[in-house]
Amino acid sequence: MIISTKKGTPQEELQKIISGFEAQGLEVTLIRGTDYNVFGLVGDTTKINDKVVAANPWVESVTRVSAPYKKANRLFHAADTIVDVAGVKIGGKENVVVIGGPCSVECEQQAVDIAKAVKAAGGRMLRGGAYKPRTSPYAFQGLGTEGILDLVKAREETGLPIVSELMSEDRIDEFEEYVDLVQIGARNMQNFQLLKAVGKMKKPVLLKRGLANTIEEWIMSAEYIMAGGNENVIFCERGIRTFEPYTRNTLDLSVIPIIKEKTHLPIVIDPSHATGNWRYVEAMSLAAVAAGADGLIIEVHTDPEHAWSDGAQTLKPEKFRQVIDKCRAVAHVVGRDI
Numbered sequence: 001m002i003i004s005t006k007k008g009t010p011q012e013e014l015q016k017i018i019s020g021f022e023a024q025g026l027e028v029t030l031i032r033g034t035d036y037n038v039f040g041l042v043g044d045t046t047k048i049n050d051k052v053v054a055a056n057p058w059v060e061s062v063t064r065v066s067a068p069y070k071k072a073n074r075l076f077h078a079a080d081t082i083v084d085v086a087g088v089k090i091g092g093k094e095n096v097v098v099i100g101g102p103c104s105v106e107c108e109q110q111a112v113d114i115a116k117a118v119k120a121a122g123g124r125m126l127r128g129g130a131y132k133p134r135t136s137p138y139a140f141q142g143l144g145t146e147g148i149l150d151l152v153k154a155r156e157e158t159g160l161p162i163v164s165e166l167m168s169e170d171r172i173d174e175f176e177e178y179v180d181l182v183q184i185g186a187r188n189m190q191n192f193q194l195l196k197a198v199g200k201m202k203k204p205v206l207l208k209r210g211l212a213n214t215i216e217e218w219i220m221s222a223e224y225i226m227a228g229g230n231e232n233v234i235f236c237e238r239g240i241r242t243f244e245p246y247t248r249n250t251l252d253l254s255v256i257p258i259i260k261e262k263t264h265l266p267i268v269i270d271p272s273h274a275t276g277n278w279r280y281v282e283a284m285s286l287a288a289v290a291a292g293a294d295g296l297i298i299e300v301h302t303d304p305e306h307a308w309s310d311g312a313q314t315l316k317p318e319k320f321r322q323v324i325d326k327c328r329a330v331a332h333v334v335g336r337d338i
Contacts, residue, residue, distance in 0.1 A: 001048060002075060003039040004060040013058045024048070029076050036060065040076035042227075067262070069219045071226040072233070077264040083204045083232045086161035086180040088124050090234055090295050091266035096331050096338045097295040098324055099163055099268070101127035103310035104140060105147035108154075110302070114317075115154035118300055121321035122328070122338060125181065126151065126160040127297055131167045132309065133187050140308050148178050155180075163206060163297070169197045176201055186210050186238060186273075189221050199228015206268065206297075208236045211249075215258055222265060235259055235267040236297065239274030248276025248313065251284055256291040268295035272313045278304070281315060282323045289330045289338075298323065 005014065014037060018028050021041055026048075029040040041048070050062045067073055082091040090097050100118040105111050105128040115126045130147025132140060143150070151162040161180035166172065167188065175182050182203050188194055189210035198205055205225055209218045222233045237256075239249025251274035259267045271284035285296050301307045304314040315323065328338040 001041040001045040002063045002065060003041070003053060004063075005037045005039075005058050006060045007035045009037060009058045017056065017058070021048075031076070031078070040070065040073075042070040068216075069223040069263075071231065072219050072222050072263045072265055074262060074264045079264065080260075081231070081264045081266065083234050083266055085125065085204050088161055090268070092294075094336060096289055096293065096327065096336050097124045097268075098327070098338060099123060099125040099127050099295060099297040100300040100315075100320055101163075102129070102301045102307065103272075103299050103314065104129045104132055104308045105143055105150050106308050108150040111147075111150040111154040112157050113302055114300055115158045115160055117302060117317035118320070119158045119160055121300075121317060122324040123300075123320070124160070125163055126154055126158070127163040127183075127299075128154075129309070130164050131171065133165070133167055133185055134309075145174060148174060152178050166194075166198070169194060172197060172201060176203060179203065181206050181234075183236075184208060184221075189213060189218065192224060195221055195224035196228055199225045199230045201230055204232035204234065205230060206234045206236050208238050208270070209240065209252075209255070211241045213240070215255055215262075219259075219263060222263070233265050234294075235263075235265055236270055237267065237274070238270035247274070247280065249274050251275065253284075253287055253291050256288065256293050260292060266294040268297055269293045270297045272297075272299040272310070272315075276313045278313055278315050278319070281313070282319075282326065285323050285327055286330050289327045289336075290334060292334070296327070 021028050026041045026043040031038040054062050082089050100123040128151050130142050132142035163181040164179050165183040165185045166175050183206040186208045239251045242250040269288035271281045299314040300320045301314045304311040331338050
């Protein structure tokens with residue numbers, strides 16, 4: 001629910017309105033304008049009688065919001081949210097951030113070597129999987145804590161913030177200590193208990209879209225995290241499952257303008273998981289930047305032919321550098337930089 005007050009409403013009247021709603025268990029967000037003030041109400045607004053609220057002589061209008069998400073809704077937060085990840089800012093209208101790294105961390109030297117290559121190519125952050133959700137129980141499941149510490153070593157060597165996937169609540173303390181950007185993978189997008197727990201973390205969150213989830217379901221997952229107190233959420237589109245077998249998934253680039261219209265949160269595109277084929281990563285990266293993505297997360301490996309997972313969709317460092325160079329040219333055209 002959105003409530004606008006009239007121009008010149010005294011502070012004491014604003015406070016009375018706020019206190020009245022808070023007494024009913026609602027969370028009130030006040031947006032101050034030059035000529036008016038707007039209240040955003042979060043909670044069970046079914047108990048609110050619109051006519052009673054409108055009867056207040058200081059109230060200009062009362063509008064019910066049909067969208068079930070409130071904290072992520074751009075109606076309550078007109079400005080773009082910029083998420084700070086250990087000094088690297090994602091969101092806004094200036095920079096597009098490129099994240100690169102291996103699907104799986106294989107050893108310390110591999111992590112350090114790839115991190116150096118990612119940084120040399122123009123990448124701003126290092127991704128790497130230490131805990132791997134795999135379809136087959138017999139596939140490589142990741143190095144666990146050892147992999148996280150390998151990423152930490154790579155960060156020490158290069159200064160790149162690290163991104164890794166959190167799969168369970170019992171690893172939250174480890175991620176809070178070591179990881180700069182906590183990834184919630186596609187398979188856990190609607191793991192609501194995990195989302196609630198992540199909402200209590202102090203680290204920013206990269207929330208991937210589920211395999212077959214609607215945009216509203218995706219935004220509602222972000223709402224779970226934000227409702228817990230952690231409002232530093234970044235969306236990540238990695239393709240959805242359709243009838244088309246030619247690519248690993250179908251990359252839905254239309255979500256970029258939709259997310260930016262409906263929410264104030266940044267959005268990053270993952271062309272590697274979307275296509276499943278390194279040959280298509282460049283084209284989808286360029287398209288994503290042109291469409292207004294705030295970042296890219298691309299898989300990079302010095303020896304993808306022998307990668308422990310997802311080698312087919314992984315770029316070699318030189319190709320990664322070429323993709324960034326071309327994306328930079330597109331970014332300049334749309335008034336941004338990499």
